[in-house]
Amino acid sequence: EAGVTQFPSHSVIEKGQTVTLRCDPISGHDNLYWYRRVMGKEIKFLLHFVKESKQDESGMPNNRFLAERTGGTYSTLKVQPAELEDSGVYFCASSQAGSNEQFFGPGTRLTVL
Amino acid sequence: GQSLEQPSEVTAVEGAIVQINCTYQTSGFYGLSWYQQHDGGAPTFLSYNALDGLEETGRFSSFLSRSDSYGYLLLQELQMKDSASYFCAQGGTGGGNKLTFGTGTQLKVEL
Numbered sequence: 001e002a003g004v005t006q007f008p009s010h011s012v013i014e015k016g017q018t019v020t021l022r023c024d025p026i027s028g029h030d031n032l033y034w035y036r037r038v039m040g041k042e043i044k045f046l047l048h049f050v051k052e053s054k055q056d057e058s059g060m061p062n063n064r065f066l067a068e069r070t071g072g073t074y075s076t077l078k079v080q081p082a083e084l085e086d087s088g089v090y091f092c093a094s095s096q097a098g099s100n101e102q103f104f105g106p107g108t109r110l111t112v113l
Numbered sequence: 114g115q116s117l118e119q120p121s122e123v124t125a126v127e128g129a130i131v132q133i134n135c136t137y138q139t140s141g142f143y144g145l146s147w148y149q150q151h152d153g154g155a156p157t158f159l160s161y162n163a164l165d166g167l168e169e170t171g172r173f174s175s176f177l178s179r180s181d182s183y184g185y186l187l188l189q190e191l192q193m194k195d196s197a198s199y200f201c202a203q204g205g206t207g208g209g210n211k212l213t214f215g216t217g218t219q220l221k222v223e224l
Contacts, residue, residue, distance in 0.1 A: 044214070091155070093156075103158070
């Protein structure tokens with residue numbers, strides 16, 4: 001069974017540009033999460049989807065970040081316009097309903113210059 | 114708010130036993146999980162404690178004391194491949210809660 005996949009693995013953009021990150025969760029996992037790790041800091045929660053609905057978006061830093069999960073399958077996270085402080089590794093994770101275990105993707109390393 | 118504190122770095126020799134501690138302050142408690150992350154890799158789930166006591170999974174065990182707001186991860190028979198970052202995380206029970214991660218502990222296993 002394929003794990004959680006994320007695309008791209010790396011992205012280097014200039015301040016003010018737009019970037020869209022994609023996450024494909026494990027098939028059948030209703031729960032999808034986005035997390036971010038800024039260098040030197042802990043992994044921080046961004047938001048949580050249950051199927052196509054946003055269950056909790058309390059961790060989204062500001063309105064420059066937009067997450068979608070149309071159809072309840074893959075999800076995208078768009079940053080527009082990107083700022084220097086958005087640099088970090090963005091992780092996606094998925095889990096089955098009722099499970100304590102979250103499966104993480106390899107992350108997208110975003111660098112904003 | 115929620116915060117989980119861990120030692121930043123631990124060093125041990127191959128074959129030894131090491132304990133990584135996690136103390137937390139949370140407004141509500143939803144279980145304590147442990148994740149391992151190798152450099153550049155995805156965090157992978159190791160264990161979960163909802164109740165007080167010890168949970169054992171092979172060479173790894175995890176302990177929780179809710180009255181002390183404290184838990185630890187115990188790694189036995191250390192191997193070089195265990196060199197990684199280890200994170201405690203609060204939440205995850207019932208399959209719907211976000212994880213709040215600790216500060217992370219870098220474990221270095223030496224010969």
